[in-house]
Ligand SMILES: *[C@@H]1O[C@H](CO)[C@@H](O)[C@H](O)[C@H]1NC(C)=O
């Protein structure tokens with residue numbers, strides 16, 4: 408019996424070492440999160456992220472936001488004008504994490520945007536750069552309705568159009 412169990416034992420050890428590897432990756436990303444201006448988070452899987460949405464709509468109305476991914480659904484949130492709301496998560500191992508949001512406000516219409524896409528926001532040397540705390544201003548202007556605000560002073564916001572699509 409013990410003889411036939413051997414392959415299982417080997418498999419068990421392989422699985423445990425994979426688990427240990429995962430745990431150390433999580434530890435690493437935590438450590439780098441505390442290093443100022445590390446910016447290298449994009450190289451690591453399972454990076455910790457904090458998305459912040461700021462209501463900057465020009466007519467100073469309440470911004471209604473509904474964000475979800477394939478795993479999370481934050482429900483409808485009402486952000487007062489000049490207020491901020493956000494959520495935290497980890498990028499998945501395959502770096503396919505995406506959060507899709509629906510935005511509405513009085514006389515502002517109904518708009519969609521991927522507030523986080525690993526392929527855009529966690530891509531090393533990407534444009535915009537990798538963000539750990541990803542700050543977005545919504546509604547400052549019609550031409551640039553949604554902009555990612557860089558942490559570093561003196562850098563211009565990265566603005567995008569709505570992704571309303573067909
Ligand atoms: C991760 O970092 C936070 C602070 O950013 C700290 O409070 C926490 O204890 C750390 N966790 C681990 C496992 O090191």
Ligand SMILES: *[C@@H]1O[C@H](CO)[C@@H](O)[C@H](O)[C@H]1NC(C)=O
Pocket residue numbers: 489
């Ligand atoms: C908007 O919020 C920011 C940050 O909380 C604050 O500094 C600023 O004074 C506010 N602006 C207005 C017009 O209330």
